[in-house]
Amino acid sequence: MNQPIPKTELPQIKHIIAVASGKGGVGKSTVASGLAVALARNGFKVGLVDADIYGPSIPRMFGIEDARPEVTTNGNTDLMFPIEKFGIQIMSIGFFVDKGQSLIWRGPMAANAITQLIENTNWNGIDYLVIDFPPGTGDIQLTILQKYNLTGAVVVTTPQEIALNDARKATAMLTNNDLKVPLLGIVENMAWFTPAPHPDEKYFIFGQGGGQTIADEFGTRLIGQIPLVMELGEAAEKGQTAFHVINHAVVSAFETMASAIAEQTA
Ligand SMILES: Nc1ncnc2c1ncn2[C@@H]1O[C@H](COP(=O)(O)OP(=O)(O)OP(=O)(O)O)[C@@H](O)[C@H]1O
Ligand SMILES: [Mg+2]
Numbered sequence: 001m002n003q004p005i006p007k008t009e010l011p012q013i014k015h016i017i018a019v020a021s022g023k024g025g026v027g028k029s030t031v032a033s034g035l036a037v038a039l040a041r042n043g044f045k046v047g048l049v050d051a052d053i054y055g056p057s058i059p060r061m062f063g064i065e066d067a068r069p070e071v072t073t074n075g076n077t078d079l080m081f082p083i084e085k086f087g088i089q090i091m092s093i094g095f096f097v098d099k100g101q102s103l104i105w106r107g108p109m110a111a112n113a114i115t116q117l118i119e120n121t122n123w124n125g126i127d128y129l130v131i132d133f134p135p136g137t138g139d140i141q142l143t144i145l146q147k148y149n150l151t152g153a154v155v156v157t158t159p160q161e162i163a164l165n166d167a168r169k170a171t172a173m174l175t176n177n178d179l180k181v182p183l184l185g186i187v188e189n190m191a192w193f194t195p196a197p198h199p200d201e202k203y204f205i206f207g208q209g210g211g212q213t214i215a216d217e218f219g220t221r222l223i224g225q226i227p228l229v230m231e232l233g234e235a236a237e238k239g240q241t242a243f244h245v246i247n248h249a250v251v252s253a254f255e256t257m258a259s260a261i262a263e264q265t266a
Contacts, residue, residue, distance in 0.1 A: 022166025027189035034242035038258035056094035063239015185223030
């Protein structure tokens with residue numbers, strides 16, 4: 001990387017937390033949503049940005065696919081009002097494209113779109129802005145990491161060896177000497193399978209101990225282990241979050257995660 005880019009100040013936002021992963025489909029959006037709700041339930045003012053420009057999933061997960069933000073014009077700039085759901089101020093490119101339509105922007109345009117979503121939104125006094133990253137280490141992630149002062153990042157992985165290797169790469173990028181994003185912790189999603197009729201049983205179908213291994217390697221903490229439960233996937237389809245799932249292990253995983261974040265950023 002060349003010259004450090006001067007950081008853009010966001011006066012309405014106290015803390016920016018990135019939720020990142022190496023591999024796709026490991027549950028970033030699920031974790032970002034649940035974490036946002038958990039922080040809001042603890043009394044914080046929370047914003048959620050869906051930075052997955054090419055595959056936004058936050059509007060569907062919150063049941064607000066048809067929402068369209070109001071826009072006001074202030075001089076030459078348009079200012080968008082976030083959509084509020086479950087007490088969270090939400091912004092996503094999904095609000096501006098029709099369902100099923102895919103974006104074919106090249107890197108710089110996508111990077112431009114994400115900075116507009118973050119900077120041209122009329123955030124209302126946010127304590128935590130949670131950013132749901134796209135998978136991997138591309139232009140969008142780099143733009144956000146270079147442009148804004150992040151309080152820290154959470155890396156989501158599943159226990160399989162291939163996911164762990166990708167999580168290592170993503171974590172290494174975040175913490176490298178150019179970016180130096182503080183790690184707030186590792187979240188292991190789909191840590192075990194719990195069948196609905198037997199909520200106390202745990203089956204480690206994808207292996208065991210992977211999240212802790214990554215945490216140890218990077219000198220950070222394992223701040224959450226979320227079981228694989230059918231209801232969580234089903235809830236997302238219905239526009240509900242982890243807190244609508246009557247599964248104690250899921251709810252308590254998100255509560256622990258939010259406490260770990262609040263504690264480290266107090
Ligand atoms: N612990 C879990 N139990 C059951 N289903 C889950 C769990 N975590 C995630 N899912 C489901 O798995 C799918 C992928 O999760 P999610 O969209 O959160 O992953 P992602 O990492 O954001 O994916 P992408 O890389 O595509 O953005 C979703 O359908 C989600 O509802
Ligand atoms: Mg996602």
